[in-house]
Amino acid sequence: MSAKPASRPRGRPTADAAQARDEDNLADVDMDSALAFVARIDEYTVRTVLAEDNRQYEGRLIGDIAREEGRHPLDVMLDIAVRDELLTSFAPDVGHDDEKTLKLRAKVWTDDRTLIGASDAGAHIDMIDTFAFSTSVLQNGVRQYGVISLEEAVYQMTDRPARYFGLVDRGLLKVGYHADIVVFDPDTVGRGKTYMRYDVPGDNYRTYADATGIEQVFVNGVQILEKGEHSGALPGKVLRSGVDTYTVALDALREGRTADLVDA
Structure with missing residues (x-):
């Protein structure tokens, strides 16, 4: 933050x-x-x-x-x-990246009552930089401190949220699914320096950070990014409820994996 x-x-x-x-x-x-x-x-x-x-x-x-x-x-x-x-x-110092905090956070990440993520729908784009949670998990949680495996981290940030929100044919690399793919280098993936980016209407700014170690990004099978450069292609679409999503039960992701979140 x-x-x-x-x-x-x-x-x-x-x-x-x-x-x-x-x-x-x-x-x-x-x-x-x-x-x-x-x-x-x-x-x-x-x-x-x-x-x-x-x-x-x-x-x-x-x-x-x-x-x-x-x-x-x-x-x-x-x-x-x-x-x-x-x-x-x-x-401010809120203990984001120290090893003790990451170990506690890993317990929450792998608890089946939670999902990895952070968003306030853009309410504080000028002061909060939690948008980079995915690369931060891979950089700090996986590579630096090893509190979560690479496979588990990818699973927690792809298949689980896709299933929880009922996204049709998304969340896995599977024949017949939409090819939404991020190709990254596990040895270098991470978040870059936070800075102000002046691309908000009214000549205003938002906090921004470029990712590192992201080689390629595909949306619906179309490459949109290579080594930090956007191709200009816009193959994405607005997902419509009931068409691109299905209704899931509130406990759909319960896997029997719960952590002791009190006694650290």
Whole structure:
């Protein structure tokens, strides 16, 4: 997940940003709260920047920068944000990619009461980058930490969701099925750096990350991607309920595989 300062129209910041520097204006934060990580400014990572002067900070922790420069973390964050006209992307530390978290997550992934995935239907396209869950599972869960096998990960992200949503003739490499295929290199597949992509109506932006290690992509048997380059072909279609889908029971995917999700 990435988080930015409060959303504002593009343009120069007002005096509000300067006023926020005054620590007396900051409300006390209950550090025992489940959302206390949001207030730990020193643990934020500078994800993407626009101003050339900020390039030196990209990928670094606010706390490390503050200690190096002998400044308060909030001052560091605000100065970076102001130079970027409040378009910097900062990411809080929510324990996404450490081994302990991945082991817990693998229990959830393989529990038959869950499906791998993350979406809020585009409600936070300017601040949350969970869209890359598939390549993240393959990169971190399979290759880096080995908490889930390659075969299991592919199964969890293809056949299971296709069956749960009742997609007709999809989810497997099988004669007679629609050829929706992603060809990837298991040794290099992963997610690239998160950045802002200005392709939203109104000259606005969304968070985006290019995949790595994806060799080819086919939709309905037509190749649409090769080594990161789109062919321009658009063979996809809108799936219609009752035509391209069938109704499934709520417990259709129960396989008797449940994990102890309490005692980690």
